Amino acid sequence: MINSPLSTVDPASLDLAWSKDPNLMVVADVELVVDKLQRDRLTFLANPEAVKKQRSKKTSAADANVNSIEDLGL
Amino acid sequence: MTASVPSVPAGTVRNSSFAPEMPLLQVAWDNHSMNMFKECPRKYYLMIICGYVPRGTSVHLAFGILYHEALERYDRLRSRGFSHHDAVVSTVWQTLKDTWNKTLNRPLDWGDKNKNRYTLVRTIVWYLEQFKDDPLELCVLADGSPMVELSFRFQTTYTTALGGNFLLCGHIDKIGTMGGLHWVVDRKTSKNSIDGDLFFAQFSPHNQMSTYDYAGQVVWNMQTSGIIVDAAQIMVNFSHFRRGFTQRTNSQREDWYKNLEGYFYLINKYAHDGYYPMNEASCGNYGGCPFRGVCGKPPEDREVWLASAFHKRIWDPLVIRGDI
Numbered sequence: 001m002i003n004s005p006l007s008t009v010d011p012a013s014l015d016l017a018w019s020k021d022p023n024l025m026v027v028a029d030v031e032l033v034v035d036k037l038q039r040d041r042l043t044f045l046a047n048p049e050a051v052k053k054q055r056s057k058k059t060s061a062a063d064a065n066v067n068s069i070e071d072l073g074l
Numbered sequence: 075m076t077a078s079v080p081s082v083p084a085g086t087v088r089n090s091s092f093a094p095e096m097p098l099l100q101v102a103w104d105n106h107s108m109n110m111f112k113e114c115p116r117k118y119y120l121m122i123i124c125g126y127v128p129r130g131t132s133v134h135l136a137f138g139i140l141y142h143e144a145l146e147r148y149d150r151l152r153s154r155g156f157s158h159h160d161a162v163v164s165t166v167w168q169t170l171k172d173t174w175n176k177t178l179n180r181p182l183d184w185g186d187k188n189k190n191r192y193t194l195v196r197t198i199v200w201y202l203e204q205f206k207d208d209p210l211e212l213c214v215l216a217d218g219s220p221m222v223e224l225s226f227r228f229q230t231t232y233t234t235a236l237g238g239n240f241l242l243c244g245h246i247d248k249i250g251t252m253g254g255l256h257w258v259v260d261r262k263t264s265k266n267s268i269d270g271d272l273f274f275a276q277f278s279p280h281n282q283m284s285t286y287d288y289a290g291q292v293v294w295n296m297q298t299s300g301i302i303v304d305a306a307q308i309m310v311n312f313s314h315f316r317r318g319f320t321q322r323t324n325s326q327r328e329d330w331y332k333n334l335e336g337y338f339y340l341i342n343k344y345a346h347d348g349y350y351p352m353n354e355a356s357c358g359n360y361g362g363c364p365f366r367g368v369c370g371k372p373p374e375d376r377e378v379w380l381a382s383a384f385h386k387r388i389w390d391p392l393v394i395r396g397d398i
Contacts, residue, residue: 018181018192022170030167037199044312 080348083124091243091392093236098123099345101234102227102241104391105282112281112337113359119350120365126384128364133184137194138263141306142247144169144198145261146223149212149248153220162202169195188265188308197263197306197313204315210250210257210302221249226293227392232335235342243391246286255299257319258286261306268305274318277303284330287322298322 020029082097091102100107100122111118120126144165151161173182173191181191213221227243234240248259260283267273277283283301290298300321307314322330344350357366368379 021179022167022174023176025167025170027163027167030163030170033170033195034162034166034199037196038203040196041200041203 080345085386086124087386087388089125089388089390091390092123093234093238096236096345098348099235100341101236101238102243102392104242104244105285106389107391108281108337111341114353114356114363115340115344115350116352116369117356117363117365119344120368120380122389123350124380125386125388126365126380127387129383129385131184133186133189134263136182136184137186137189137308140169140172140194141197141263142223142261143172144194145201146247148198148202149220149222153212153214153222158202158206162199165198165202166195169198187310189263193308193310193313197308200313201304201306201315205304210252210259213249213251213256213296221294223247224249226289228289228292230331230334230338232338234338235346240338240341242285242289244282244285244289246289249290249294249296249298250302252302256290256296257300257302258283258290258298259302259304260286261304263306263308265308268307268314268316273305273316274303274320277301277318277320278322278326279330280320281330283320284322284327288327288331291327 022030079096080098086097088094089100091100091107093099093101107118107122110122147168148161148165151164152158156164173194174180175182184190215221224246225243226246227241229239229241232240246258247261250257250259262268283303287298287300290296300319303318303320305316305318307316352369357363357369363369367383368376371379
């Protein structure tokens, strides 16, 4: 199924999409990926407690190092 | 010039932002170079002049470039009349292609749990959903092209040791209008928290934001109000966005510009002397400078350590980013 231009992504699992050559995808494959991610967002936003908990996670000193690397003027 | 002019180490690749007559003198300065110079002149020498960077791909740089390219693509498609849905699909498809290793026939893998192919695509889709009905309207140039991914350079009044003027340069993500005001837009990604007042407080004073704001005024002759920072926090299970504003008054602009003078003086001096001092006070910043292990060795041993732990790449701020 992988690498077949006619295959589509299983909406129940995105695993296939990540292991499939995107050059061989069709529009419907990509639309399924987008749709799944959009629904994931709504599911996440519908759970405000989880959002609050996740956002409040502390960052380590090692993570702080990324500030200097991320700040590349991008 | 005479043979006494200090030069770059043998094997250093030519960088167009440096003066050929004075190889250590960088005449075109972007924020990355300037920040490095301010942080530690020795670090600047090793990373910008010599081009040493730690071995291995920087996931933050790779992720950031792909994220910016994707959002630029979306903006361009929308400005050409594509619907939100079609522009998102096209953007995601291109990102999936850009993150595919054709040689190995598998996705790119940076080995990072926060910043990887999946979180990249998720962040793009979630960002575009959040700002689907963005009140910020994209500005267009006189020729009709959208003001996205704008490479700029402008001449300062500060003179180089060779008699010309230093340039400031960079790449602006986007310029838009909101509430009747013009804003430069900059997008940031981070694994760190973007909540609370501290995150956006870091952008004033901030050399990059002040440079972009100044460029908006000087290069495009726009009365920009400041910078909108669209921040994205990339976590394993979610992506989270906040939009912040950092404004500049004319007096702040003058103060920032005046502040550059002392740095350009030192830039001329160090290039002339061929010596870049260490700033040991910054060795421990941001979790530790990557060159700490090198600078901590006897000078005669440093080349060996550099050769073993680093590879070379050119950071040339004059290279213009083209359309995607």
